[in-house]
Amino acid sequence: MKINTLSQLSKLREDGAAVCQLRESGIGGGSTAEILVGMATCGVAAGGKQTFAALERALRNRGLSHVRLVKVGCIGSCYCEPTIQVNIPGQEPVFYGNVDEDAAIAIVDSHLLKGNVLESNRLQIGYEKAGLNSKGQKKQQRIALRNCGSVDPENIMDYIAFRGYEALGKVLAEGNPEAVVNSIKASGLRGRGGGGFSTGSKWQATAQQPTGEKYIICNADEGDPGAFMDRSILEGDPHSVLEALAIGGYATGANKGIIYIRAEYPLAIERLKIAIVQAEELGLLGKNILGSGFDFTVELRLGAGAFVCGEETALIHSVEGGRGEPTKKPPFPSISGYLKKPTTVNNVETLANIPPIILNGAGWFSGIGTEKSKGTKVFALVGKINNVGLVEVPMGTTLREIVYEIGGGIRNDRDFRAVQTGGPSGGVITKADLDTPIDYESLKEIGSMMGSGGMIVMDDSDCMVNIAKFYLGFTRDESCGKCTPCRIGTKRMHEILERITNGEGVPEDLVKLERLGNTIKISALCGLGQTAPNPVLSTLKYFQDEYKAHVIDHKCSTGSCKGLLRYRISEEACTGCRACVKVCPVNCIHLANKPAYRIDSAVCTRCGACLAACKFDAVIVE
Amino acid sequence: METTKSTAMDFSKETLKALDDYIESLDDKQGLLIHILHKAQELFGYLPQDLQLYIARKLDIPAAKVFGVVSFYSFFAQEKRGKHNVSICMGTACFVQGAERVYDALRSALGVEAGGTSEDGLFTLNAVRCIGACGLAPVALIDDKVFGHLSEEKIKDIIKEYREGMQDEDQYAESAV
Ligand SMILES: Cc1cc2nc3c(=O)[nH]c(=O)nc-3n(C[C@H](O)[C@H](O)[C@H](O)COP(=O)(O)O)c2cc1C
Ligand code: FES
Numbered sequence: 091m092k093i094n095t096l097s098q099l100s101k102l103r104e105d106g107a108a109v110c111q112l113r114e115s116g117i118g119g120g121s122t123a124e125i126l127v128g129m130a131t132c133g134v135a136a137g138g139k140q141t142f143a144a145l146e147r148a149l150r151n152r153g154l155s156h157v158r159l160v161k162v163g164c165i166g167s168c169y170c171e172p173t174i175q176v177n178i179p180g181q182e183p184v185f186y187g188n189v190d191e192d193a194a195i196a197i198v199d200s201h202l203l204k205g206n207v208l209e210s211n212r213l214q215i216g217y218e219k220a221g222l223n224s225k226g227q228k229k230q231q232r233i234a235l236r237n238c239g240s241v242d243p244e245n246i247m248d249y250i251a252f253r254g255y256e257a258l259g260k261v262l263a264e265g266n267p268e269a270v271v272n273s274i275k276a277s278g279l280r281g282r283g284g285g286g287f288s289t290g291s292k293w294q295a296t297a298q299q300p301t302g303e304k305y306i307i308c309n310a311d312e313g314d315p316g317a318f319m320d321r322s323i324l325e326g327d328p329h330s331v332l333e334a335l336a337i338g339g340y341a342t343g344a345n346k347g348i349i350y351i352r353a354e355y356p357l358a359i360e361r362l363k364i365a366i367v368q369a370e371e372l373g374l375l376g377k378n379i380l381g382s383g384f385d386f387t388v389e390l391r392l393g394a395g396a397f398v399c400g401e402e403t404a405l406i407h408s409v410e411g412g413r414g415e416p417t418k419k420p421p422f423p424s425i426s427g428y429l430k431k432p433t434t435v436n437n438v439e440t441l442a443n444i445p446p447i448i449l450n451g452a453g454w455f456s457g458i459g460t461e462k463s464k465g466t467k468v469f470a471l472v473g474k475i476n477n478v479g480l481v482e483v484p485m486g487t488t489l490r491e492i493v494y495e496i497g498g499g500i501r502n503d504r505d506f507r508a509v510q511t512g513g514p515s516g517g518v519i520t521k522a523d524l525d526t527p528i529d530y531e532s533l534k535e536i537g538s539m540m541g542s543g544g545m546i547v548m549d550d551s552d553c554m555v556n557i558a559k560f561y562l563g564f565t566r567d568e569s570c571g572k573c574t575p576c577r578i579g580t581k582r583m584h585e586i587l588e589r590i591t592n593g594e595g596v597p598e599d600l601v602k603l604e605r606l607g608n609t610i611k612i613s614a615l616c617g618l619g620q621t622a623p624n625p626v627l628s629t630l631k632y633f634q635d636e637y638k639a640h641v642i643d644h645k646c647s648t649g650s651c652k653g654l655l656r657y658r659i660s661e662e663a664c665t666g667c668r669a670c671v672k673v674c675p676v677n678c679i680h681l682a683n684k685p686a687y688r689i690d691s692a693v694c695t696r697c698g699a700c701l702a703a704c705k706f707d708a709v710i711v712e
Numbered sequence: 713m714e715t716t717k718s719t720a721m722d723f724s725k726e727t728l729k730a731l732d733d734y735i736e737s738l739d740d741k742q743g744l745l746i747h748i749l750h751k752a753q754e755l756f757g758y759l760p761q762d763l764q765l766y767i768a769r770k771l772d773i774p775a776a777k778v779f780g781v782v783s784f785y786s787f788f789a790q791e792k793r794g795k796h797n798v799s800i801c802m803g804t805a806c807f808v809q810g811a812e813r814v815y816d817a818l819r820s821a822l823g824v825e826a827g828g829t830s831e832d833g834l835f836t837l838n839a840v841r842c843i844g845a846c847g848l849a850p851v852a853l854i855d856d857k858v859f860g861h862l863s864e865e866k867i868k869d870i871i872k873e874y875r876e877g878m879q880d881e882d883q884y885a886e887s888a889v
Pocket of ligand 1: 281283286289309310397399401440542616617
């Protein structure tokens with residue numbers, strides 16, 4: 091089947107209206123009940139497949155085979171995967187968390203057979219879809235993630251039922267690419283890949299190049315370790331990205347879209363492949379889309395494990411099949427990109443915002459957020475937080491709201507220490523700044539950055555020096571080696587941090603770190619090197635006392651830095667039983683003040699064997 | 713074009729044919745070098761220099777270019793790997809949940825550093841950055857199976873089970889992806 095006109099598309103959408111209503115409100119939702127099972131990577135890893143199979147069996151055995159079972163993407167509640175949604179016509183949808191096989195069966199028995207919600211696994215959903223009529227009551231407003239968890243990513247009809255491809259149809263029918271660019275510009279949408287550059291201006295730059303071969307690339311490299319916003323969108327709603335690429339292609343004059351995706355995301359790759367085939371079959375990609383005369387195709391290109399390939403010039407070299415080394419800008423990709431042709435590079439989440447902006451208008455979008463940062467931002471909230479998962483909040487939401495209200499606070503009731511945003515390019519935000527509204531400018535002001543959306547929460551057991559070392563280790567490994575400041579500079583900085591965490595640091599090291607960091611920032615070739623020192627500089631600024639404790643007193647208050655630990659034996663408690671002496675691998679425990687033994691710190695390797703062996707709690711770690 | 717000259721590695725005819733067919737099916741062969749290398753690694757398990765040379769000749773590009781690409785990307789292995797690939801996640805979410813300790817336990821259990829293959833040829837250890845299961849941190853992958861909420865003890869037990877060939881009972885596996 092091919093869809094040749096806008097009215098055919100509308101007809102398909104109307105056919106799917108019942109499904110859409112059933113999933114959103116339950117009112118007027120047709121006659122068939124259904125269960126949606128979260129099957130993104132995290133859901134599957136937590137046992138989603140087993141849950142799905144258990145539901146299938148349970149439904150069959152109870153004569154409920156008419157109940158539709160649908161695989162959907164992620165609703166963002168990673169902390170209680172597997173999650174499911176039960177939709178019964180005429181009733182509000184009910185979400186469940188921690189649905190293992192037993193819970194799945196219990197839900198079928200209780201909810202589907204008897205009509206009683208299984209309260210023990212019920213999950214309250216803290217988001218609502220941001221639309222023209224949304225009430226704005228919930229902390230989380232979904233635009234980019236609007237369909238994640240509501241549509242079957244492997245079924246284009248689901249996407250169409252949720253107004254999919256309507257935005258593309260609209261711009262093609264209006265036939266005015268310039269108006270599309272202007273509308274995106276007016277919406278205030280800024281790049282979600284980290285840079286925060288105006289998406290409309292970027293499109294305009296490409297559009298203004300002479301007509302001819304042009305490209306639009308979707309950056310799905312998502313290199314920030316611990317961030318998975320883009321993966322969730324691709325796994326849960328791949329068509330939104332395809333549609334946006336086509337709209338961007340139309341607006342900028344490109345007939346070819348490329349999605350550059352990291353090889354570590356096999357499920358997202360699989361779903362994108364399926365989505366492309368389905369869109370081509372319906373004629374929503376390909377030649378003469380919806381009879382408009384506009385041709386557009388999308389191709390996938392795989393990465394192969396290199397963080398620097400997320401940087402747009404490096405990405406383009408990788409798409410061309412070469413080493414992903416960055417090159418100097420200008421020329422910007424909009425002028426000379428893939429195959430030296432004008433190329434627009436946009437992040438996945440940026441693109442996912444495009445169709446709603448076209449449908450609801452630039453004014454709607456710019457009405458959400460702060461003065462200079464419009465719309466919402468998706469964050470991957472991980473680390474020492476109770477509700478690990480994906481959240482999407484309007485710009486301007488404070489960190490406190492995210493951590494304490496949406497995230498449910500710190501795990502095990504420990505103390506909040508800091509949040510790292512911007513990944514290896516960003517910095518820490520401390521308790522003092524918890525009330526900063528999150529937008530591009532405010533985060534920069536306090537020495538961090540928006541980044542792509544990774545948000546790592548740390549508690550009082552995390553050593554900030556060790557965290558800084560972790561990030562530097564990452565950038566050192568990922569430096570492509572092309573420019574000296576980054577290749578050698580990050581290595582030296584890491585060595586200094588290594589020394590400090592091993593207890594061999596001296597106060598001058600802190601001065602060196604700062605000087606070297608600032609030098610790398612101004613001299614490195616690309617964004618990787620220019621931002622690599624940030625985690626160190628920011629922790630140096632906010633946790634100076636902690637660094638000082640490491641280099642002056644040689645103490646690590648959290649005990650994270652093994653090299654700084656001191657083992658000693660309490661003379662009062664020691665009975666002289668020699669249990670520790672027998673297990674010490676380096677023979678550094680000697681008789682000192684009879685009967686007590688003593689540990690020779692100079693030889694001790696801090697393996698902890700004596701601590702485990704002592705029955706009298708005489709071994710003390712400081 | 714010259715193809716299989718004497719090669720030290722064992723290029724089975726069928727596997728080579730599968731690679732040839734794949735390359736033939738592509739339009740933009742040179743631009744898709746990375747895809748070809750992914751395919752070759754999938755077929756052969758790793759990318760020894762002979763194979764790199766073979767691909768270079770096939771695409772009519774310098775072998776140095778192929779080597780340049782292979783050595784640039786961490787996904788490509790030039791050494792033969794063990795029967796099982798053990799990948800410990802050292803992404804940030806896993807790191808703050810104690811992945812370092814799990815990593816240490818793994819290194820001592822396998823007796824190798826990252827990139828190395830255990831003496832019995834069973835395991836190749838890799839450190840990777842985020843496999844997207846941060847909600848289960850700390851995590852490790854053994855082949856395509858995800859193991860979550862790991863501790864030092866748990867990972868040692870899992871390795872022991874694999875060694876004893878009991879991995880099918882995998883009581884620890886969260887699930888296969
Ligand atoms: C070292 C480095 C890594 C980057 N990684 C990514 C990434 O993984 N994903 C992404 O979308 N942008 C990444 N970027 C930003 C891109 O260069 C580029 O700005 C972005 O893809 C543009 O899209 P946007 O305007 O929609 O944000 C990275 C930049 C640098 C310097
Ligand atoms: S950081 Fe380990 S899975 Fe994401």
